[in-house]
Structures are given as C-alpha cells and as structure tokens.
Amino acid sequence: LGRRTYDLWSGFWPRAPSSPMGDALNAATKYVVTHHPDSLEWGPFEGVGPDLVEGVRRIKSQDGPGLVLSGSSTLTSTLLEHGLADEVLLAVYPVLLGTGKRFFAEGTPPRTFELVSTQAFPSGIIFTTYKVAGPLKAA
Template identity: 80%
Template sequence: MRKLKIFEHISLDGVIQHTADDDNFPYVDWNTPYRTPAGRDALFAACGGSFDVLLGRRAYDILSGFWPKAPSNPMADALNAATKYIATHRPESLEWGPFEGLGPDLVEGVRRIKSQDGPDIVLWGSSTLTSTLLEHGLADEVLLFVYPVLLGTGKRFFAEGTPARSFELISSKALPSGIVMSTYKAAGPLKTA
C-alpha cells in the first residue's frame, strides 16, 4: 500500500493561498522571500526522491505552467517524471504528463491508486482535497512548512467542516530561513478527555 502525504506551505495563522484567484488575495507569493536551497533540499528529501503527485485541477493548472519549463534539477526532474493524479472533470484537457484523471469518485480513485504498486503519493496545494482525504482516512501523513508570517486573510488549510482528527508528531526541524517543518502521522479520530 502506498502512503499518501499531504504537503502544505502555511502561514502561522493557517493561510495556504499563494495566488490572487477570484478574491483578489493581496499577498501573492508571500512565501518567496523564504525560499532557499536548504528549504528546497528539505522538501525534496521529505518527498523521498521518487514520488507521484495528487493535485486538484487548479493546482495542476498552476504547476503545469511552471515545472515543465523549469531548469533541470533533482526536484524539477522528479516532479516532471512523477505520475500526476488529477481530480478533474476535464481530463481530456490535461497535457503535463504522465497523468491520470481520478474519475468521478475522488475517494474511490484515491483508494485505487493507493492500493497500486509504486512510490508514495504527495498532495500539494488543495484545501478541498485535503479535507476530503482526512474525512475518509486516506491521508497517512501531513507535512507542514510553517512560515513566520501572519497574513490575516486568505484560504485556510483546513476548510470549515473538516472532521476532527488526531495526529502524532513524527519530526520537526527549523530551517535557517525561519520555516519550521513538522511531519505528523494520522492517528485517527480526535481524542478528548
């Protein structure tokens, strides 16, 4: 069984939005000043070198505009070689491959790809998919890159209505830029007193 890891770049107040989208978000690319070779290397190491990716359609469209043209480096090469599993109603318009549409049932599509042989699967940039995966117990790990900024507005990592869950801290590492990487293992329903 392949692991599904959720990776997210997030502000201290839980914002994950990096683009203006339809709501005129004022802090486009707020994480750019913190990007460093050390951070890139830590991200790549967390991916495990070889991986596949799970993306929502919006994230796919954003990433496909950059990575196929990016200069060759370990991260770009691994991402371009990865199979991209896309949650979309328009699979015929996908071009950045290799790719596969998940089909009309996201939960069943993710269960299917997790049961196949292959490298671990990384989800990037989708609060909508994140909530669904957690609700159905499909995420094995959550890796947060927490930036030392408050944004006050923007799309939050966990959507309203995301079910209560427990996580176990696996590791935590501070990068010289001020980013703290924390990896959590899904530990089931919320535990209360």
C-alpha cells in the first residue's frame, strides 16, 4: 500500500463491521511504502523503504501469498517500470467524473498487456484482468 491508501484504510477497516473483505484485510500483512514506519498502527504491517524496488523484490522472493496493490498510481507506475507487476486488474465504473488524477504517472514506459478475463455486473461495472506482456515495441 502507498502511505495515503494505508492511512485511509486504517481509519476504516479496523472498525468496520465484520465482512469477508474487511476480515481478510485486517488479518493480512500490509506492506506499506513509507519513510515513517514507526507511525504505523494497523497491523500486521511491514514498512517498505527507503528503496521501494529492492523492498518489493525481497518480499516477492519470499514464500507466501501474492502481493496486491490497490490504488496508488505512483506505485503502480514504479512497479510496472521495474517489471515487478505480474497482472493489472482494472475496474471500470459507468461514471464520468470529468476531472481527476491520471491513472499512470507521466513518463510511465509504454507496456503491452494480454487479456486474462473480464467480468461484467448488472450495475454496469466491469472487472478486467490483464497479464503484463512486456514493453511496447516500436513498429
């Protein structure tokens, strides 16, 4: 998690009513990219830093469940740039906000993806899963 996502979630999930997602998040180790791991309270947690790339490589080399990154366009761009993201899951909502933050940071290297699955819901929300295929090759 990026620090901002961690701060948002730590204000909600520990006190939320029991649910499959909430219970899983509360029990899971949260790997938090931060310069101040001493200020983390919602555990179990581990601070990742100051070298994000080396920290994620170390965590991925360990036995355990796969890592999931939620939100954080900055972290997503960094992980893609360094080949540390295996899949990208996107949720498309039938809402046009008209403004907002870019999903990928300016300068993110072009990448190609292979569609793994899609799931459409009656609400109009569509979940897509893509496998990271590699850099975009010039034609």
